[in-house]
Amino acid sequence: MARLGLRLLCVVLSIAAVRSCAPADREALLAFKSSLKEQNSGVFSSWTGPNCCAGWYGVSCDPTTGRVADINLRGEAEHPLPSSRPNQPGVMTGHISSLVCRLDRLTTFVLADWRDISGSIPPCISSLPLLRILDLTGNRLSGPIPADVGKLSRLAVLHLADNQISGEIPQSLPKLSSLMRLDLSGNRISGHIPENFGELRMLSRALLRGNQITGGIPTSIGRMTRLADLDLAGNMFSGQIPEALGKMPVLSTLNLEENTLTGVIPANLLGSRRINILNLSHNALEGVIPDAFGQRSYFTALDLSHNRLRGAVPKTLKTVSFVGHLDVSQNQLCGQIPQGPPFDHQAAASFSGNDCLCGGPLPQCL
Secondary structure, X not given: OHHHHHHHHHHHHHHHHHHOOOHHHHHHHHHHHHOEEEOOOOOOOOOOOOOXXXXXXXXXXXXXXXXXXXXEEEOOOOOOOOOOOXXXXXXXXXXXXXXXXXXXXXXXXXXXXXXXXXXXXXXXXXXXXXXXXXXOOOOOOEEOOOOOHHHOOOOOEEEOOOOEEEEEOOOOHHHOOOOOEEEOOOOEEEEOOOOOHHHOOOOOEEEOOOOEEEEOOOHHHHHOOOOOEEEOOOOEEEEOOOHHHHHOOOOOEEEOOOOEEOOOOOHHHHOOOOOOEXXXXXXXXXXXXXXXXXXXXXXXXXXXXXXXXXXXXXXXXXXXXXXXXXXXXXXXXXXXXXXXXXXHHOXXXXXXXXXXXXXXXXXXXX
C-alpha cells in the first residue's frame, strides 16, 4: 500500500513538473514585459508567481512540455481586459524586446491594437521554428520587415497592418510556403512586390493597401489557386492589369483603386463567374469597357469610376445576374444608358462626369 502511495505521489509530481513553467521561459516573459508599459488595463497584473503556465493573462503553454506556446495580447480584445473600463481599448507603450525570441517553442505571438508600441520588429523573430501566427497589427512599429522572414516555414498568418513599417517587402517572403493570410496594409512599405510572389500557393488573402509600393503587378499572382481576396489599393502600381488575374479560380475580391494603372481592362475580369467585388477606380485606364459580361456574373460592387474610359455602357451588363453598386462616373463615356436592371436602381452619381451619357437617372437623350 505504501509503495502504491509512493507511485501515485511520483506520478502527481511528474505531471506537476511537466505542466509548470520552464524557468528560462519565465525569465524571457518577464524580460519581454519589462520593455513594455501598459496603462490601466491590468494586462501584466497576473504575471506573478513561479508558474507562467497558470493564470498569466494571455500566456498559454504546451500541456505536455510546459513550454510557452502562445502569447496573445490584444488591446481591443473581444473580452474585457483584466482592469479596463468597458469598451475602452488598452494603451501600451515601449518596444518588443528581442529576448522574446528565447521562447523558442512559441507558435502564436499576438501583440496587436495597443496603438503606441514603437521600435522595430526584432530580426530574431525569424528564428522561431514553430511560429504559425504573428500578429502585430495596430501599433507604431517602424523599420523593415525582418529580411529572413521567409525562414518561418510554418507561418500561416502574418498581420502587420496599421503600423509605420518601411522598406521593401523582403525577397524571402514568397518562401513562406504555409502562409494563408497576409496583411501589410496601412504602412509605409515601398519598392516592388517580389516577382515570385505567386509562389505563395497557400495564400487566401493578400492585403497590401495604403502603402507606397511601385512597379507592376506581378503576373505570377495569376497562378495562386487559393487566393480569394487581393487588395492593392492606395499604392503607386503602374503598368497594365495582368490578364491572368481574370483566370484565377477562386478570386472573389479584387481592389486596385487609387494607383496609376494604364492600358485596357482585361475582358475576363468583367466576364468572371467568381469575382463579385471589383474596384478599378481612380487609375488611368483607357479604351472601352469590354462588352464581356455574362449571365453568371454576380457583382455586389463594380467600380470603374475616375478613369479615361470611353465609348458606351456595355449592353451585356443587363444580362448579369446581379449588380449591387455600380459606378462608371468621371470617365469619357457617351451614349444612352441601357434601360432596365441593373441600371434602374442606380443613382445619377454613378454615371455623372462623363462626356455625353444620357437616359436612365440622367437627363433624357435628345
